[in-house]
Amino acid sequence: MLETLLEPLQYSFMQRSLIVAIVVGIICAVVGSYLMVQRLALLGDAISHSVLPGLAIAYLMGANIFVGAFVAGIISTIFINLIRTRSNIKEDTAMGIVFSAFFALGITLITTIQKDTKIDLNHFLFGNILGVTAADVRDTLIIAFIVISVVVLLYKELLFYTFDKLGAQAVGLPVNLLDLGLMMLIGLTIVASLKAVGVILVLSLLITPAATAYLLVERLHQVMFLGVAIAVTASIAGMYLSYFYNLPSGPAIVLVTSGIFILAFLFSPGQGVFTHPPSNSGQIAILKELKGLILANRR
Amino acid sequence: MNGTAAIAINNLGVYYRTVEALHNISLEVLPGKVTGVFGPNGAGKSTLVKAMLGLIPVRVGTVLYDGQPLQNCLEKVAYVPQRSQIDWTYPVTVWDVVMMGRVRKTGWFRRFSTVSHRQGMEALAKVQMEAYKNRPIGQLSGGQQQRVFLARSLAQEADIFFFDEPFVGVDQKTENIIFNIFHELADLGKIILVINHDLGESITNFDELILLNKELVAVGDRKEVLQEENLYRAYGSKVTFFSEMSSHLAA
Numbered sequence: 001m002l003e004t005l006l007e008p009l010q011y012s013f014m015q016r017s018l019i020v021a022i023v024v025g026i027i028c029a030v031v032g033s034y035l036m037v038q039r040l041a042l043l044g045d046a047i048s049h050s051v052l053p054g055l056a057i058a059y060l061m062g063a064n065i066f067v068g069a070f071v072a073g074i075i076s077t078i079f080i081n082l083i084r085t086r087s088n089i090k091e092d093t094a095m096g097i098v099f100s101a102f103f104a105l106g107i108t109l110i111t112t113i114q115k116d117t118k119i120d121l122n123h124f125l126f127g128n129i130l131g132v133t134a135a136d137v138r139d140t141l142i143i144a145f146i147v148i149s150v151v152v153l154l155y156k157e158l159l160f161y162t163f164d165k166l167g168a169q170a171v172g173l174p175v176n177l178l179d180l181g182l183m184m185l186i187g188l189t190i191v192a193s194l195k196a197v198g199v200i201l202v203l204s205l206l207i208t209p210a211a212t213a214y215l216l217v218e219r220l221h222q223v224m225f226l227g228v229a230i231a232v233t234a235s236i237a238g239m240y241l242s243y244f245y246n247l248p249s250g251p252a253i254v255l256v257t258s259g260i261f262i263l264a265f266l267f268s269p270g271q272g273v274f275t276h277p278p279s280n281s282g283q284i285a286i287l288k289e290l291k292g293l294i295l296a297n298r299r
Numbered sequence: 300m301n302g303t304a305a306i307a308i309n310n311l312g313v314y315y316r317t318v319e320a321l322h323n324i325s326l327e328v329l330p331g332k333v334t335g336v337f338g339p340n341g342a343g344k345s346t347l348v349k350a351m352l353g354l355i356p357v358r359v360g361t362v363l364y365d366g367q368p369l370q371n372c373l374e375k376v377a378y379v380p381q382r383s384q385i386d387w388t389y390p391v392t393v394w395d396v397v398m399m400g401r402v403r404k405t406g407w408f409r410r411f412s413t414v415s416h417r418q419g420m421e422a423l424a425k426v427q428m429e430a431y432k433n434r435p436i437g438q439l440s441g442g443q444q445q446r447v448f449l450a451r452s453l454a455q456e457a458d459i460f461f462f463d464e465p466f467v468g469v470d471q472k473t474e475n476i477i478f479n480i481f482h483e484l485a486d487l488g489k490i491i492l493v494i495n496h497d498l499g500e501s502i503t504n505f506d507e508l509i510l511l512n513k514e515l516v517a518v519g520d521r522k523e524v525l526q527e528e529n530l531y532r533a534y535g536s537k538v539t540f541f542s543e544m545s546s547h548l549a550a
Contacts, residue, residue, distance in 0.1 A: 037389055153408050160399040163389050166380045170352050171403045171455070172373030218435040220390050 008243045017129040017196075020140050021239050021253060024196045025205060025231030027147045029213075031189040032206035033224045034182060036214060038162050041207045042092055043077075046099035048190045048202045050076030052106020055124055055194070060113055066139055066191050073187040076102050103199075127198035127250040129239075136195055143192040147185055151224075154181065159220055197250035204254040205231065212261040215268040230260055303488050304365035305329050306351070306459070311360035313343070313350045320346045322514045324360070328492055329507065333481045335521075336494045337502075338511035339534050344494045345381065347511065348461050352378060364459065372459075374403050377452030381463045382444070387437045393447050394432045397423055400454035415454075422453035426476055442473030449477055459490040466495060478504045498530075 008014040035044050051069035058068020076098050083094040110121045123131070132140075151158070161168040161178045169175045193202045213226035238253030266273050311324040321343045328334050336344045349355045351362045353370040362369045369376070377400065400422070401415040411419075423429045426446035436444055445465055452460055460481075466474055478501070481491050485506070493505070502508075508524040510516040510533045517529040 037386070039386075156398075156402050156405070156411070157407070159391070159395065160402050163391055163396070164380065164385060164399070166349075166354055166384055167378055167399070167451075168402075169354050170373065170376055170378030170380075170461070172376075173403065214390060218390055219392055219395060223390050 005240070008240065013130055013132075014239075014243065016132050016134065016137050017249065018236065018239050019137055020129060020132050020196055021235035021249070022232050023140050023144045024193045025209070025235040025253075026228050027144050027189045028193055028202070028205035029209040029227030029231040030151055030224050031147060031185050032208075032210040033213075033220060033227055034158065034162055035186065036207055036210045036223075037220065038182075040186075041203070042095055043080075044186060044190070044206045045203045046080065046095040047073045047076060047186060048193075048199045049099040049106075050102035051187075051191060051194070052124060052199055053102055053109055054106075056106055056109035056113060059117070059119060060109075064139075066143070069191045069194060070187050072102065072106075073190060074183070077183055077187075123198070124194065125198045125200055126248065127194065127196050127201070129196045129249045132195050140192050140195070143188050147188055147192075150181060150185060154178070155221070158182065197253060201250050201254050204257055208254075208257045208261050209234070212257075212264045215264045215271055218270075231257065234260060303330050306369060306490060306492075307361075307363045308351065309361045309363070311347075311350060311362065312358045313346055313355065314358050320513065321350065321511075324511075324515050326509060326515060326518045328490055328509075330488050330490050331485050332506040333478075333485050333491045333493065333504065334507040334509060335502065335505035336492060336509045336511060337496065337498065337533070338516070340496075342512045342533070344496075344511055345463055347509075348378075348463060348492065348494060352376060352461065369459075375458040376461065377455045377457035377459070378461045379445075379448045379452055379463065379465060382441065382467055384463075385444075387444065389437075390435065392433050392435055393423070393428060393439070394419065396436055396447050397450045397454050400451040404455070418454045418456065419450075422450040423447075425453055425480060426450045440470070441468035442470040445469050446473055446476060449480060453480070457489070460484060460492065462491075462493045464494050464496065466497060466501070474501065 009018075032044070035041055051073045054068040054070070054072025054075075055065050056068075057072075058065045061068075079098045080091070080094045083089055083097065084091045089097075106124075107121065110119065110124060113119070114121060120128075122128075157168075157173060157178060158181075161173060161175055162182075165175060168178075189206070190199075190202055193205055197205060209227040209231040210223060212230050213223045217223055217226050234256040235253050238256045239249060241247055241256070242249040242252040264272070267275055269275055306328040308324055308326050308328070311321060312319070313321040324347065336347060338344050346355065350357050351369055352373065364372050364375075397419045398411055398415065401411055401418060405411055405415060420429065423432060426449050428443060428446050428450060431439065431443065431447075436447060439447065445468075449462075449465070452462075465477060469477070481493070481504070484491055495502075495505075502521070502525070505521055507519060508521050509518045510524055510529055512533045516533040517524045517526075
């Protein structure tokens with residue numbers, strides 16, 4: 001048993017990708033907790049899709065692709081805010097417009113340069129964790145260090161700000177700076193996750209562990225710690241599944257995460273579907289939901 | 300105690316885009332009094348408070364406290380927003396919310412001190428919520444939630460208190476506790492400004508009233524403000540309000 005578990009670790013590429021998967025899982029769970037409580041899950045999706053042209057341009061210019069992706073992410077949030085504040089268009093619509101435009105631009109750019117270089121669009125879309133280099137590991141660790149330091153140092157201010165923006169602003173906290181800081185954290189985390197799961201699946205790592213933990217515990221820092229535990233478990237399990245059954249690594253991690261969420265959703269002591277029926281009629285909640293659906297359709 | 304200065308609003312005007320929300324407001328909010336802001340829906344009550352604190356941009360006018368712009372003394376201000384502004388499913392406990400009142404005093408990169416912990420506990424005791432310290436706020440009743448926010452403002456040791464509709468959806472016990480604390484704070488020389496819309500019996504708990512309808516209708520002592528012509532100007536024709544006259548007769 002132990003031998004089987006140790007077997008993949010003799011390959012240095014597996015060591016590197018496991019480290020990246022775990023570190024990315026940790027920072028995604030922490031930053032994703034803020035996304036979830038602020039109802040900004042869509043923003044995570046928007047930023048992750050928007051970084052694509054930045055990756056392509058950085059690659060063309062020979063710059064660090066992490067930097068390119070980060071800059072593109074920041075520009076996209078600026079556009080989203082511009083549309084939202086200078087017109088009556090709502091935030092979700094603004095996000096939809098900007099992120100699909102950036103995504104399309106990114107795909108166009110990468111497809112064009114793909115012919116002359118040896119890069120692969122699929123690696124950007126779905127990640128290429130088995131291909132991470134020592135430099136990638138270093139960059140990921142640096143980003144993780146920054147993200148976790150900022151969250152630890154600003155924890156009480158960010159808690160106040162994300163819970164009660166007006167109250168925080170009224171006592172004179174620099175809410176615009178805190179907001180910018182939060183956006184930076186989201187951007188950095190997404191950029192660090194691209195190698196592991198790609199732009200399309202990163203949303204799952206951001207919000208699913210946090211949402212799962214939210215079903216089980218009651219304070220933000222507990223959501224973060226439990227989310228980290230869930231994410232690390234899923235990262236390791238996903239990597240092993242992908243090694244032994246020859247599955248794509250990113251999707252394997254995401255599927256394990258989603259599986260854990262389903263368990264919590266069904267069996268959470270506080271709010272599970274099976275453990276916490278919404279009425280005291282004794283009927284199992286899910287049957288009632290189904291009945292409701294059928295009755296609603298008949299009407 | 301430096302809580303003896305008044306807030307002086309001079310010629311305040313606020314616009315939302317091109318729509319005028321408040322026009323030419325000039326008044327004083329006095330320390331040592333419980334001041335109520337009244338007016339119909341859309342009169343600009345919340346707008347007035349937000350503009351005073353600089354939460355929304357002010358087109359013209361000044362808001363001074365002790366001769367300085369109020370916006371420069373925000374650390375002395377405790378603000379409790381409307382219930383609807385808060386996400387009650389947020390994963391925080393009663394204690395987490397109360398300690399938010401200590402964030403500004405604690406300062407960046409620091410942990411809460413023992414003094415802060417004591418302040419938090421005292422504030423919770425004052426609103427009779429110590430037993431709920433570790434409860435998630437989502438599990439409390441509306442009145443209990445409002446008391447927790449009152450405790451947060453007490454923990455802040457502020458000189459100026461702003462409350463936006465604190466009596467919406469609260470029980471009688473909570474209302475009594477809140478008014479008692481308002482009067483205690485007033486006796487300490489604090490400024491207490493409360494947005495309210497209920498013209499019923501509870502109005503007698505206010506010392507001073509500000510009557511608004513996009514512009515200032517009346518300000519001053521409660522009995523002087525509660526004149527029929529003022530209410531008519533603020534609310535239009537149909538308004539019934541608690542009359543202290545008739546209650547004296549009944550008693």
